[in-house]
Amino acid sequence: MKPHPTLIIDALQYNNWSEQIFRQMNEGGVAAVHVTICYHEDFQEMVKNVIAWNILFERYYELIFQGRCVDDVLKAREEGRTAIIFGFQNCSPIEDDIGLVEICHQLGVRFMQLSYNNQSLLATGCYEKDDPGITRMGRQVIREMNRVGLVVDMSHSAQRSTLEAIEISERPIAITHANPLFWCDALRNKSDDVLKALAESGGMLGFSMYPHHLKDKSACLLEDFCSMIARTAEMIGVERIGIGSDLCQNQPDSVVEWMRNGTWSNERDFGEGSAELAGFPEQPKWFHGNRDFNNIFSSLRKTGFSENEVERIAGLNWLDFFKHSFGPQKT
Amino acid sequence: MKPHPTLIIDALQYNNWSEQIFRQMNEGGVAAVHVTICYHEDFQEMVKNVIAWNILFERYYELIFQGRCVDDVLKAREEGRTAIIFGFQNCSPIEDDIGLVEICHQLGVRFMQLSYNNQSLLATGCYEKDDPGITRMGRQVIREMNRVGLVVDMSHSAQRSTLEAIEISERPIAITHANPLFWCDALRNKSDDVLKALAESGGMLGFSMYPHHLKDKSACLLEDFCSMIARTAEMIGVERIGIGSDLCQNQPDSVVEWMRNGTWSNERDFGEGSAELAGFPEQPKWFHGNRDFNNIFSSLRKTGFSENEVERIAGLNWLDFFKHSFGPQKT
Numbered sequence: 195m196k197p198h199p200t201l202i203i204d205a206l207q208y209n210n211w212s213e214q215i216f217r218q219m220n221e222g223g224v225a226a227v228h229v230t231i232c233y234h235e236d237f238q239e240m241v242k243n244v245i246a247w248n249i250l251f252e253r254y255y256e257l258i259f260q261g262r263c264v265d266d267v268l269k270a271r272e273e274g275r276t277a278i279i280f281g282f283q284n285c286s287p288i289e290d291d292i293g294l295v296e297i298c299h300q301l302g303v304r305f306m307q308l309s310y311n312n313q314s315l316l317a318t319g320c321y322e323k324d325d326p327g328i329t330r331m332g333r334q335v336i337r338e339m340n341r342v343g344l345v346v347d348m349s350h351s352a353q354r355s356t357l358e359a360i361e362i363s364e365r366p367i368a369i370t371h372a373n374p375l376f377w378c379d380a381l382r383n384k385s386d387d388v389l390k391a392l393a394e395s396g397g398m399l400g401f402s403m404y405p406h407h408l409k410d411k412s413a414c415l416l417e418d419f420c421s422m423i424a425r426t427a428e429m430i431g432v433e434r435i436g437i438g439s440d441l442c443q444n445q446p447d448s449v450v451e452w453m454r455n456g457t458w459s460n461e462r463d464f465g466e467g468s469a470e471l472a473g474f475p476e477q478p479k480w481f482h483g484n485r486d487f488n489n490i491f492s493s494l495r496k497t498g499f500s501e502n503e504v505e506r507i508a509g510l511n512w513l514d515f516f517k518h519s520f521g522p523q524k525t
Numbered sequence: 526m527k528p529h530p531t532l533i534i535d536a537l538q539y540n541n542w543s544e545q546i547f548r549q550m551n552e553g554g555v556a557a558v559h560v561t562i563c564y565h566e567d568f569q570e571m572v573k574n575v576i577a578w579n580i581l582f583e584r585y586y587e588l589i590f591q592g593r594c595v596d597d598v599l600k601a602r603e604e605g606r607t608a609i610i611f612g613f614q615n616c617s618p619i620e621d622d623i624g625l626v627e628i629c630h631q632l633g634v635r636f637m638q639l640s641y642n643n644q645s646l647l648a649t650g651c652y653e654k655d656d657p658g659i660t661r662m663g664r665q666v667i668r669e670m671n672r673v674g675l676v677v678d679m680s681h682s683a684q685r686s687t688l689e690a691i692e693i694s695e696r697p698i699a700i701t702h703a704n705p706l707f708w709c710d711a712l713r714n715k716s717d718d719v720l721k722a723l724a725e726s727g728g729m730l731g732f733s734m735y736p737h738h739l740k741d742k743s744a745c746l747l748e749d750f751c752s753m754i755a756r757t758a759e760m761i762g763v764e765r766i767g768i769g770s771d772l773c774q775n776q777p778d779s780v781v782e783w784m785r786n787g788t789w790s791n792e793r794d795f796g797e798g799s800a801e802l803a804g805f806p807e808q809p810k811w812f813h814g815n816r817d818f819n820n821i822f823s824s825l826r827k828t829g830f831s832e833n834e835v836e837r838i839a840g841l842n843w844l845d846f847f848k849h850s851f852g853p854q855k856t
Binding site for chain 2: 234289334
């Protein structure tokens with residue numbers, strides 16, 4: 195397969211993985227995907243997810259392989275395959291042991307959210323009522339993540355924790371999948387203050403296509419989505435933005451219930467949903483999966499972005515970020 | 526051995542356990558001791574500590590046995606033995622699984638601190654800079670602890686979390702080992718607001734003899750300690766106070782370093798100590814172990830407490846608290 199004209203990187207997917215989806219990734223020209231391998235898992239449970247991925251890498255080696263660095267992304271693009279880059283949506287796998295940060299990096303993990311929706315040992319999630327910022331352990335762990343090259347991701351974290359993470363981290367951080375609050379008033383979306391601080395420190399924002407983060411949710415218009423991208427680019431610079439689709443393809447509703455509830459509650463938490471809309475929401479009609487990225491890029495061109503800018507948003511910005519983020523601090 | 530004239534309950538010890546110490550407990554007439562079986566352990570590590578205690582119960586059955594209810598305390602007193610009651614100084618053993626609350630209760634655990642010194646998944650420790658109060662998971666877990674009869678202990682928690690725990694908990698909570706801030710300005714000691722709220726809700730305070738919680742530390746005078754108890758009794762009532770010595774007999778300094786640092790930090794944290802005084806501080810000369818409780822009771826009498834009041838402080842208040850706290854909420 196020839197290299198796809200546009201290098202595409204998606205900074206967040208959590209699909210019900212299958213050969214079908216891997217083929218769609220290749221067909222869609224997706225060179226790399228940051229995939230979630232943890233929501234609530236402790237270290238050993240997370241290792242089981244790595245083992246499951248190792249089996250997929252062996253079985254579908256013609257379609258996918260594990261990505262650990264920028265060269266892997268370029269190789270995937272060259273070969274028409276897709277590099278799979280591991281990340282955590284929670285810090286649960288490092289438990290209370292700072293030594294596990296480097297172990298996770300050795301297993302190929304390249305992103306870790308300091309919290310999911312709730313308070314963690316490191317930071318506060320966006321569903322907590324109050325946010326005291328980065329904890330004592332959090333400060334230590336950010337330093338350790340910086341040292342080994344594990345990217346701080348604050349996609350689900352609350353505002354103060356996010357601003358403090360940006361400040362404390364000596365390396366740029368990422369918000370792999372969220373949208374600006376100015377466009378859609380969801381708890382998970384980010385304020386202008388956060389977006390500006392993120393950009394000023396060299397960090398990256400990945401735009402989410404998860405309906406709960408979109409204006410008009412599942413009915414969101416592609417033109418609206420792209421003009422939001424244009425406004426964000428004006429605010430923080432086109433170099434600081436990319437895609438983080440938050441695609442959850444083929445997942446049964448039991449999975450989103452588990453994401454929200456894990457084992458922490460005796461009550462049922464509906465997260466961004468509601469009792470009436472408890473399951474996964476329907477995707478917007480212009481983005482159902484990995485073959486649909488070109489819909490967005492075409493619309494971005496119509497919105498007025500230059501070819502080079504579209505290429506940046508499609509993947510070059512993430513590529514550059516990966517280059518400076520995935521290796522040890524001292525080289 | 527005849528029943529000791531005064532029923533003595535100590536609401537916190539963490540000794541380097543040995544036959545010698547168990548014999549001192551019996552000699553000192555200590556009917557029950559709440560012992561710490563967790564500082565940083567996860568569930569499975571905590572279970573190993575239970576196994577280690579089970580071996581001690583088998584080996585030293587003439588001296589000690591596991592206490593799960595008030596009847597066990599009375600039996601221990603009758604037989605001149607000591608009932609050992611399990612507790613956690615951290616919520617780490619329940620990990621992120623609310624189902625483990627009842628499992629821990631089934632293993633005989635009767636106290637659980639919602640946090641040690643740092644932020645936990647449930648509450649904030651007194652060494653954090655900011656305290657956002659009880660977390661989303663914390664609210665769920667308090668309700669579950671209430672249901673099964675696992676006492677909320679806020680000895681190491683920060684102020685707002687402590688006040689919220691008192692408010693949220695439908696059953697009285699405990700501060701098993703701390704002193705009033707008005708007497709000794711240590712981070713771990715408790716404000717008048719906390720003490721009053723605790724008492725108004727029917728909770729209990731155990732006075733600590735750990736030197737970092739004492740006025741003048743190791744040089745603290747017994748008379749000072751007892752007049753502090755008198756002032757506290759005046760403020761919150763003699764029914765709401767008892768002993769929680771925080772005795773750490775025969776422990777090497779490596780243990781206090783582990784208590785403070787666990788595995789959460791790459792730097793060395795000195796907690797209540799300092800680089801110059803990193804180890805366990807020397808005990809005040811009037812309290813070295815389980816045979817020394819009568820020093821305190823004699824001094825309390827001199828301070829003006831009646832015989833009945835001394836008996837309350839020595840053990841009857843804790844006995845009453847245990848009676849209403851260790852069983853299920855619905856009986």
